[in-house]
Amino acid sequence: MTADDVIKAWDQADPTAIHPLRQVSEEAYWEAGRAQADMLATVIPGNAKVMDFGCGDGRVAIPMAEWGYEVTAVDASQRMLDRLWKRAPELTAVQADADGVAAHLGRRRMDAVYSLAVLIHHSYSDCLHIIGKLRAATKIGGILVLDWPVSDQPAEADSWIGVTTWSRQQQADACAEIGLEPVDSGLPWGVYRAVKAGVGT
Template identity: 30%
Template sequence: MSRWEELTGGTSGEDYAARFEALADSGKDMHGEARLCTSLVPAGARVLDAGCGTGRVMIRLAELGYDCVGVDRDASMLAVARRQAPQLPWIQADLATYDPAELGVAAEFDLVVAAGNIFPLLATGTEPAVISRLSAALCPGGLMVAGFGLDEAHLPVPPGITLSQYDAYCAAAGLAFVDRFATWDAHPYEGGGYAVSVHRAHRG
């Protein structure tokens, strides 16, 4: 069981969507993740939204002309995503065992995006396997961008993976460090409790 399932019981889709809808209604900008993605790869690129949840990031990217696939293991989150954008491909799968080919999806993504504290909320010990699976889904030279909290102030669970661990798992999976930011708005990372990391697959 993932730390996310322990936290939510796998029934949080509607509540999660309502919380973000309220934030959007208050005037808060909800598209920082998508904006950063658009700065990394051009419109038309293939994007895998790993841990897509209710689809907020992927739906925005699809609106901007990206070819997107969303994967999440939480059925309640995917139910919201499918209702909001039934024309998009939403796949229920565990990222630790995710194989695009088995699900009829071509690999070779230009970008993998993992927003929403995906890595700290995985089942403990599966982080290397997940990163390896996501790396394998990238085309040569493709990018992975992941943002997650590093301390209790930025996480709904006790801190798990550290940046040094994350970088080491990425290196072991054939991903080279490119850049790191403090926010999805690309503010420079100078330490602190949240980081957005960009890694690149070998060019083959």
């Protein structure tokens, strides 16, 4: 699967595919987003300029804006963004993939970037490419929260809905190369501080 294949598949996916809780109830789905925003707020400083990369229909971006963060919600799928806009027309939402983020930001950098349930669907090389772009979009010292799972038996996703997992060594090498310093957080995702490339981990 290329990144374009993954993006196309999500654009055409039924909204119920975004998260398993959507098949339980709409209330459970949005409540899970609020709970994840509460967790993000434990590591992202108040009032930060934050990017939600692969925001979907705003499950987490909307409650993050309610927390008071200045949220830029980014997704490659226009259909997803249309759903987000319907629910939260005031939110800044941008249609872009990882390469398009730089064009949108220009010289601006985010205080924090998070990406949930996005990297997991990409190949190793696309995932590294995306993380590099997200790191470049973040100020030095800023926070990245990445849903970037580790496994003792790492494997690449074989479909748009599959999950790519990484070995600890693969991640440590990637962090050093990209410029990410792991932060001890207790959260179910990887939390990193943006540092100069070559000095992380």
